[in-house]
Amino acid sequence: MISFVHAQLGFLLLFDLRFEDAVNHFLLSETMQPSEIFPFIMPDPNRWSDLVPRKRYWGLHPPPKPLEEVIDDGLITIQQALFLKKAGVDTVVDEDFLSNPPSRADLLELAIRNIIRYLCASRMKDLSSPEMEGVDTFLMYLYRALDLVDDMEKLASSQNSCVVDELESLLDDSGHLRTLAFLYGSKGMCSKALSIWRILARNYSAGLWKDLSENGSSGTSVDKRSGEEIAAIEAANILKTSSDEDLVLEHLGWVADIDQELAIAILTSEMRESQLSPEKVVAAIDAEKVLIHQRYLQWLIEDQGCDDPHYHTSYALSLAKSVIEAVHMESKYRGKDNREIDSDAQKIYLLREKLQLFLQASDLYDPEDILDVIAESELWLEKAILYRKMGQENIVLQILALKLEDSEAAEQYCAEIGRDDAYIQLLGLYLDPQNGKEPMFTAAVRLLHNHGESLDPMQVLERLSADMPLQLASDTILRMLRARVHHHRQGQIVHNLSRATNLDARLTRLEERSRHVQLTDESICDSCRARLGTKLFVMYPDDSVVCYRCYRNQQGDSSSGRGRSSRKDVIFKQSWLVSR
Structure with a gap:
């Protein structure tokens, strides 16, 4: 009431x-x-x-x-x-x-x-x-x-x-x-909502409407963004969850014009029920939006596990072109201050690092296509990685040893090859670099010092140049020859010790076979417990005795009459020690 x-x-x-x-x-x-x-x-x-x-x-x-x-x-x-x-x-x-x-x-x-x-x-x-x-x-x-x-x-x-x-x-x-x-967005009417956000972004961009960031009454971080950016953000929130390829690709362009990071977030979103077709996405990305193209391919390969060689090659080509363009732009503008120079150098370093890591990690791209792009550039390390993928060992060694002058990397590559002739080949490059370049005696001595003991002295001596100062290599060559003799004598010692051990084992076996066994009327078979009498019998190394019938029944079984396995339970007697 x-x-x-x-x-x-x-x-x-x-x-x-x-x-x-x-x-x-x-x-x-x-x-x-x-x-x-x-x-x-x-x-x-x-x-x-x-x-x-x-x-x-x-x-x-x-x-x-x-x-x-x-x-x-x-x-x-x-x-x-x-x-x-x-x-x-x-x-x-x-x-x-x-x-x-x-x-x-x-x-x-x-x-x-x-x-x-x-x-x-x-x-x-x-x-x-x-x-x-x-x-x-x-x-x-x-x-x-x-x-x-x-x-x-x-x-x-x-x-x-x-x-x-x-x-x-x-x-x-x-x-x-x-x-x-x-309201359209909350009701799932995505197409209508996106059309309005597109109109709003265009009007803010054209100055037809007052920008939200100019409101004196608003002070939040969101309001500090321009109306154009807010429209793009709201559109991106809708597109991140949409699985409608045509709708996403229709509105991707104007969002990318405002903020490329938003476009990347749309394409790489994990919130949608089914992912977009990579073929359609790559075709829809503006050729001038290189960052979007690279980041999408990177996500496709690294996060989605795409193993299509076409996309691996496209990603590597895009990175290579970006590096070449960055290097060209740096050399074109020489009048920059130190801060700008450092910034450009850092950008080039990061781009090259990303390219190098991908070239090393992936086996699905076409190295010849990448080489065609960087052939005239100074990207020697990238070339070395590509030639290595192609199995061109000699060219890789030339780049590492002569172009980059990285002795440590060259020796490491020889170790990966796993053949002694690779070190000999590297030594030849150091001593006879061709193209009018002076011999690299210091690098050659370092190579002999680190790996000379495993090399054939005759091949090393054949490779040594007559112009090489003797004092640079004498100690190393002497140590190499001594090591060679040492290894030979050490091998002889090991061989003779093995022969002695084998001979002693054979002698011990003979003694075991020839020792006498005394049986009495009370002696019984350790397997069937029957009296042996005058029956044939067999004796095992653990001194157990069985009748011949039990021995025949146990053919293929390594256990003695006492149940000891000669394969699992090792029998060792003091008399078997090497004493000679």
């Missing part, structure tokens, strides 16, 4: 223009339904007219009608009360209204704000789907009436029950396109 009274008081106060008190009573009423407020917002008939319950509340208040009419009637009542007061007649109109008559605009704003307060509270209730649609749709109506843009966008971008058909023409006509775009 008390809920019924609160609702009746609320309506009476509403018609008395005391909107805040009216809504306070509405909120205290448990029987009050949000649909009872709908006729005050939109006149009948409308989509939700059938939801309005027919409650009379004792018939103490007039029938529901739009707020504007309620306010107009209330203002007329106030005017009449003022005339009656001047005539000395008392009225029931609030004394505050008589002493300070409100304006229609102020009353309308106050009414709308309090109805908004009631509808927001109603959203927390368990309402039917049609009633929830009415609450959210009318809430958007009221937000728009007061131009509460932030609240409109917050409602539209969150989970809501707004009816799009009731709002789209209204929001479009009033210019609230951002709200309409958010």
Whole structure:
């Protein structure tokens, strides 16, 4: 009953223009339904007219009608009360209204704000789907009436029950396109939402609309972005989850024009149910957007495990071209300050590092295609990696030893080849580099010092140049020859020790075979426990004795009569030690 009274008081106060008190009573009423407020917002008939319950509340208040009419009637009542007061007649109109008559605009704003307060509270209730649609749709109506843009966008971008058909023409006509775009997005109408974001980005770019970053009232980091960037970000949020290839590729271009990182995030998103076709994506990427092309291929290869040689080759070619272009640009502009020079050098270093790592890691690209691109450049390390993939050992050694002069890398490559002739070949390059270059005696001595002991002295001596100073190589050659003799003698010692061990083992075996065994009448077979007597018998190394029949039955079994396995349980006697 008390809920019924609160609702009746609320309506009476509403018609008395005391909107805040009216809504306070509405909120205290448990029987009050949000649909009872709908006729005050939109006149009948409308989509939700059938939801309005027919409650009379004792018939103490007039029938529901739009707020504007309620306010107009209330203002007329106030005017009449003022005339009656001047005539000395008392009225029931609030004394505050008589002493300070409100304006229609102020009353309308106050009414709308309090109805908004009631509808927001109603959203927390368990309402039917049609009633929830009415609450959210009318809430958007009221937000728009007061131009509460932030609240409109917050409602539209969150989970809501707004009816799009009731709002789209209204929001479009009033210019609230951002709200309409958010509303389309929340309802899954991605194509319409993206079209609006594209229009907004174009208008901000052309200066047709005031940029959001110019608003003096906003101070958040989001508002500091330009309106064009915000439009691209919102579009990207939709495209990241969309599996519609045509839709994604249609809007990829204008997003990339604003922010390439956003375009990359769209293409590499893991949020969509099915990934886009790599063939269509690569074809759709603007040829001038090199960063997007490279980052997409990198993601495709490294994160998605793509093993298509075409994409591996395309990625390597793109990286190689970027490196060559960066080197060319650095050499073209020589008048830069130190800071710009350091920045360019760092950029080139990072690009080359990425290219080198990929060339080493992948075996699926075509090295000849990459070599055609970098043939005239000074990218010697990259060339070495490619020739190594092609198995051109001699060219790799020439690049490492003569072009890069990296002795350590050259020796490491020889170790990977695993043949002694590779070191001999490297030694020949050091001593006879060709093309008028001076012999690299220091590198040759280093090579002999590190690996000379494993090389054939005759081949080394044949390779040594007559121009090489003897004092540079004498110690190394002497040590190499001594090591050669040492290895030979060490091999002889090991060979003779092995022969001695083998001979001693054979002798021990002979002694075991020739030793005498004495049997008595009480001797029994260790396997079947029968007396041996004059039977044939067999003796195992662990001194167990079995009759010949048990021995024949155990053919193929290495266990003795006592169950010891001669394969698993090693038998060792002190007399078997090498003593000679």
